[in-house]
Amino acid sequence: MKTKQRLRLVLILMLSVVVQAACSNAAGACPTPTSETKLLTNAEEGYCLLYPAEYSATLPHYIVINPTIGFGDGPGDAWLLIATAPASGRTAAQIVDEQIAALGEGFNITRLEVEVDGEQAVVVDGLPAQDSARNVFIVHNDRLYNLIFMPWYPNAADPTALENLYASVMDTLHFMP
Helix, strand or coil, X not given: CHHHHHHHHHHHHHHHHHHHHHHHHHHCCCCCCCCCEEEEEECCCCEEEEEECCCEEECCCCCEEECCCCCCCCCCCCEEEEEEEECCCCCHHXXXXXXXXXXXXXXXXXXXXXXXXXXXXXXXXXXXXXXXXXXXXXXXXXXXXXXXEECCCCCCCCCHHHHHHHHHHHHHCEECC
C-alpha cells in the first residue's frame, strides 16, 4: 500500500511540474497576431512584437515599419528602428543619463520611466537627430534595446499613425529567452 501511495505522490508531483512548465511557456510566448496586427519576431536579437497590419517590416537588423514596403528612407507615415547593443552592466536610466550628459546644455529633452515586458524602460523625447524621434531605451539580459519611433511630431495635426505604432509595440514587445 505504501508503494502505491508513493507512486501516486510521485506521479502528482511530476504532473504538477509539467503543468507549471506549460503555464510558464504560455505566459512567456510571443503575442498572437490578430486581423489588425502582424507578428514580428527577431530570434537573433531576442524579441517579438505586434505591429499594425497595414504596415510592413523589412531588414532584420535595421527594422523599419511603415505603410510602404521598401528601404528605410522610403516614404511612410511612421517608422520604427530597433537597434541593439551591449548594455555593459548599465541600466536603461544610466545609458540615458550618459547620452544626455554628453550633449551638454541647451536641449529640451524630456524623459519618462515606464515598464515594458517587466523591464525598466526610459522614454526620451527631444534627443537631437536627423528626424524628430521618440527613443525608448530598455535593458534586458545586459542587452540595450533602443526603439526609435520616427518622425515624432507630438503637436502634428494628425499623429495617429505613429501613436498607433508606438502603442502597439509598447503593449506587445516581448523578450524571448
